[in-house]
Amino acid sequence: EIVMTQSPATLSVSPGERATLSCRASQSVSSNLAWYQQKPGQAPRLLIYGASTRATGIPARFSGSGSGTEFTLTISSLQSEDFAVYYCQQYNNWPPVTFGGGTKVEIK
Amino acid sequence: QITLKESGPTLVKPTQTLTLTCTFSGFSLSTSGVGVGWIRQPPGKALEWLALIYWDDDKRYSPSLKSRLTITKDTSKNQVVLTMTNMDPVDTATYYCAHRGQVGYCSSTSCLTVLYNWFDPWGQGTLVTVSS
Numbered sequence: 001e002i003v004m005t006q007s008p009a010t011l012s013v014s015p016g017e018r019a020t021l022s023c024r025a026s027q028s029v030s031s032n033l034a035w036y037q038q039k040p041g042q043a044p045r046l047l048i049y050g051a052s053t054r055a056t057g058i059p060a061r062f063s064g065s066g067s068g069t070e071f072t073l074t075i076s077s078l079q080s081e082d083f084a085v086y087y088c089q090q091y092n093n094w095p096p097v098t099f100g101g102g103t104k105v106e107i108k
Numbered sequence: 109q110i111t112l113k114e115s116g117p118t119l120v121k122p123t124q125t126l127t128l129t130c131t132f133s134g135f136s137l138s139t140s141g142v143g144v145g146w147i148r149q150p151p152g153k154a155l156e157w158l159a160l161i162y163w164d165d166d167k168r169y170s171p172s173l174k175s176r177l178t179i180t181k182d183t184s185k186n187q188v189v190l191t192m193t194n195m196d197p198v199d200t201a202t203y204y205c206a207h208r209g210q211v212g213y214c215s216s217t218s219c220l221t222v223l224y225n226w227f228d229p230w231g232q233g234t235l236v237t238v239s240s
């Protein structure tokens with residue numbers, strides 16, 4: 001099973017600042033990585049697939065990069081609605097697909 | 109527009125079997141490549157994938173839970189059912205169903221839909237508590 005590790009667990013950022021979230025896979029997942037956003041009491045929402053392709057309707061301030069074992073989600077200028085928990089998910093080697101432990105982006 | 113909604117009991121007793129139903133619209137589980145998955149999330153914790161069923165009735169399960177899970181589909185009712193046996197308090201979680209991700213690629217002459225094992229969209233989730 002591929003283990004996905006996200007860091008940091010919590011990221012404190014001021015509105016308008018840049019946020020950089022990391023996701024590491026225990027072995028290569030090529031570019032088969034997705035990112036999700038989850039707000040309290042809501043279901044996860046797909047942001048990025050294929051490591052770097054934004055899903056339909058996702059603002060351009062969200063960008064993904066990386067391949068192999070190291071991935072990054074960048075939010076270029078944090079808006080109030082971006083404060084949430086973010087999860088990465090690999091779908092290269094499965095079953096099982098596996099999720100990271102999440103990064104909470106909170107207001108500084 | 110694709111939508112999914114989970115239904116089932118909110119409270120089950122330890123050792124009982126949980127049965128959850130995912131009712132969906134906006135797609136057909138008889139279309140080639142389509143799939144529906146189940147994912148759960150204990151309170152305050154991360155997401156855990158449980159199972160996936162494909163349009164051709166092929167099924168995949170989490171290795172750690174495989175002995176306890178069964179996923180089935182009823183194409184005529186647009187439903188997917190997940191059963192989990194021998195429930196324990198550690199199984200307390202919000203259970204989500206979700207549509208297998210798809211992307212359309214078009215050339216000048218034709219379009220192709222490719223499906224992937226990420227999930228979009230998700231249902232709203234249903235909280236299941238396991239307690240005596």
